[in-house]
Amino acid sequence: MTRVTRDFGDTMQKDAVPAVSADVAFASSRFPNYKIGANNQIVDAKDSPKVLSMKEVVARETALLLEQQKRLSVRDLANKFEKGLAAAAKLSEEARLREAASLEKHVLLKKLRDALESLKGRVAGRNKDDVEEAIAMVEALAVQLTHREGELIQEKAEVKKLANFLKQASEDAKKLVDGERAYARAEIESARAAVQRVEEAIQEHERMSRASGKQDLEELMKEVQEARRIKMLHQPSKVMDMEHEIRALRIQLAEKSKRSLLLQKELARSRRAEQSIFQLFELDGTEALGSCLRINPCSDNAPELSKCSIQWYRLSSDGGKKELISGATKPVYAPEPFDVGRVLQAEIISDGQQFSLSTTCPIDPAAGLGSYVEALVRKHDVEFNVIVTQMNGVDHPSESIHVLHVGKMRIKLRKGKSTNAKEYYSTSMQLCGVRGGGNAAAQALFWQAKKGLSFVLAFESARERNAAIMLARRFAFDCNIMLAGPDDRARLGS
Numbered sequence: 001m002t003r004v005t006r007d008f009g010d011t012m013q014k015d016a017v018p019a020v021s022a023d024v025a026f027a028s029s030r031f032p033n034y035k036i037g038a039n040n041q042i043v044d045a046k047d048s049p050k051v052l053s054m055k056e057v058v059a060r061e062t063a064l065l066l067e068q069q070k071r072l073s074v075r076d077l078a079n080k081f082e083k084g085l086a087a088a089a090k091l092s093e094e095a096r097l098r099e100a101a102s103l104e105k106h107v108l109l110k111k112l113r114d115a116l117e118s119l120k121g122r123v124a125g126r127n128k129d130d131v132e133e134a135i136a137m138v139e140a141l142a143v144q145l146t147h148r149e150g151e152l153i154q155e156k157a158e159v160k161k162l163a164n165f166l167k168q169a170s171e172d173a174k175k176l177v178d179g180e181r182a183y184a185r186a187e188i189e190s191a192r193a194a195v196q197r198v199e200e201a202i203q204e205h206e207r208m209s210r211a212s213g214k215q216d217l218e219e220l221m222k223e224v225q226e227a228r229r230i231k232m233l234h235q236p237s238k239v240m241d242m243e244h245e246i247r248a249l250r251i252q253l254a255e256k257s258k259r260s261l262l263l264q265k266e267l268a269r270s271r272r273a274e275q276s277i278f279q280l281f282e283l284d285g286t287e288a289l290g291s292c293l294r295i296n297p298c299s300d301n302a303p304e305l306s307k308c309s310i311q312w313y314r315l316s317s318d319g320g321k322k323e324l325i326s327g328a329t330k331p332v333y334a335p336e337p338f339d340v341g342r343v344l345q346a347e348i349i350s351d352g353q354q355f356s357l358s359t360t361c362p363i364d365p366a367a368g369l370g371s372y373v374e375a376l377v378r379k380h381d382v383e384f385n386v387i388v389t390q391m392n393g394v395d396h397p398s399e400s401i402h403v404l405h406v407g408k409m410r411i412k413l414r415k416g417k418s419t420n421a422k423e424y425y426s427t428s429m430q431l432c433g434v435r436g437g438g439n440a441a442a443q444a445l446f447w448q449a450k451k452g453l454s455f456v457l458a459f460e461s462a463r464e465r466n467a468a469i470m471l472a473r474r475f476a477f478d479c480n481i482m483l484a485g486p487d488d489r490a491r492l493g494s
Contacts, residue, residue: 061194064187109145113138265360281348283357288364289340290462292442295331295348295357305331308350312435315343317362326485327446330436334444334462337470338432338484339363366466373470381407384468388413388420389444390456404457406471409479411447413455421449425476425483430454431469432485445469446485 113135120131265287280302285293295305312328315321322345325333335344345358376382384404388396402420405412411429412422423429430448434441434456442462448454459465476483 061191061198065191109138109142113142279355281355281357283346283359287344287359287361289335289337289366289369289466290442292332292334293344293346293359295346303350305348308348310349311347313345313347314339315345315358317341317343325435328435332436332441334433334435334441335363336433336445337466337473340365366463369463369466369470372463373467373474376467376471377474381405382468382471384459384464386413386457386459388455389458390454392452392454402457404468406468406475408475411449411472413447413449413457421453421455423449425479425481426450427481429476429481429483430485431472431483433465433469435485 116131116135116138120128120135123131280297280299281295282298283293284296285291287293295310297305310329310331312325312333314323314325333344333346341362343359343362345356348355348357382405384406386402386404387399388402390396400415402413402415405414410422410424411431413420414422428448428450430446432446434444434446440458443460443465444456444458445465445468446454446456459468473483
């Protein structure tokens with residue numbers, strides 16, 4: 001027969017949940033709302049006075065429904081109590097059967113003892129000793145049985161106590177299940193009502209949006225029709241006439257300003273000619289970026305330019321600061337972007353005599369070059385088709401097309417897939433216009449990639465040559481490098 005021990009009772013007590021009193025009074029008729037705050041702390045959600053939007057209301061109601069699904073089911077708890085109660089009833093039944101079996105054992109032992117007592121009077125000698133020993137063993141069994149009966153009674157009391165506890169807990173759980181079921185039904189009804197309200201609000205919003213959209217469309221159509229009617233009544237309109245007049249006035253003003261500038265230059269030349277009637281040389285060419293200035297003799301007494309020493313200078317617009325242009329020692333000079341806004345001067349020395357020529361006004365910028373460069377600055381890398389005319393001071397016989405890459409970090413010269421030079425902006429790099437070289441000087445530049453490696457590159461137009469110089473100097477300036485021609489960087493820094 002199976003023996004019930006105290007360990008089983010302790011295990012059942014550990015699995016049991018403390019009883020819930022039937023007199024519990026809840027603060028509200030619904031589940032409380034909680035929020036998870038900092039450090040996973042549970043914080044009561046305060047009622048916010050602000051009006052929530054429709055989207056927030058839908059999100060909150062959806063979150064509440066999901067939270068209800070995730071709540072602890074009291075029905076499962078009640079099922080556990082029911083199982084524990086059934087186990088306790090089963091144990092009680094087993095204890096009753098063991099008690100009945102114990103009574104039967106007492107009766108059998110009593111009958112066996114009476115039989116041995118009657119047998120003891122009939123035998124003698126050794127058999128009598130055996131009978132007495134058997135009687136002693138029966139009495140010992142009776143004592144042991146009585147002890148086990150005491151333990152059985154104690155276990156029965158514990159099982160009964162556990163059964164009463166589980167029964168009470170089951171009743172409390174049933175009451176709690178009924179209460180929670182009622183609360184859940186109320187919550188479901190409230191959620192359904194909230195969803196219905198939200199759906200009605202969305203439908204009303206859509207209805208109002210469609211109505212307002214139709215109204216706005218009708219008003220817009222009316223305004224368009226009215227504008228068309230006014231346009232038909234006033235063709236051509238006064239506004240268009242005024243715009244045409246303003247455009248024509250601007251064109252006339254630009255032409256007159258150009259004419260005025262030319263007249264000022266002619267006047268300055270005539271005054272200078274009057275002041276120096278016996279001038280032997282003169283400057284010929286447009287005084288603007290992208291052109292070439294040439295020294296020409298204007299008298300039969302003028303010495304040959306090949307036998308004269310020539311040096312070009314830059315002068316500030318007020319005529320104060322005078323800068324020597326390194327390498328500009330030819331009769332022809334093509335202004336570069338550094339010369340814009342400055343007066344150019346050429347000094348001619350022949351047989352100890354010195355002649356000085358200068359432009360009538362500062363060098364003008366090329367039309368549209370600034371906007372063209374600003375458009376190219378937005379690119380990471382700009383390509384120009386060039387021809388290498390000189391390399392390290394030696395004429396380059398090949399006239400094949402090369403590609404000059406002017407990037408934000410470096411300059412690269414290549415022909416097809418082979419790279420002739422690729423250098424990052426540095427203090428050893430030089431870049432300026434070609435100083436001399438005939439009529440093509442306006443389209444050529446001098447580039448020293450590094451010490452011992454230099455090129456003279458001819459571009460397709462003077463505009464591209466000047467744009468390449470301006471781009472390279474701008475990108476180099478972004479890299480804290482002052483990119484200039486030979487001996488120009490020191491003067492610019494000073």
